[in-house]
Amino acid sequence: MVLSELFNELNDLLWALGLITGSIAFLLLMPKKYSLKLGEYPLLLAGLFGLIMFAIIQIYS
Structure with a gap:
């Protein structure tokens, strides 16, 4: 029981x-071209990564 829950959590973590x-x-x-454009706007890049997270x-959850 506990081991299967642990494997489920591990599976979620790996995904x-x-x-x-x-x-x-x-x-x-x-x-x-797009990478340089995003590099000019680091807040936009951080926001994009934050949105993905x-x-x-x-x-x-």
């Missing part, structure tokens, strides 16, 4: 880490 890693990879692999938290 969340995968989504976060995917979003970071997406932001890193963006075309240079918020969506992940809402999915898993």
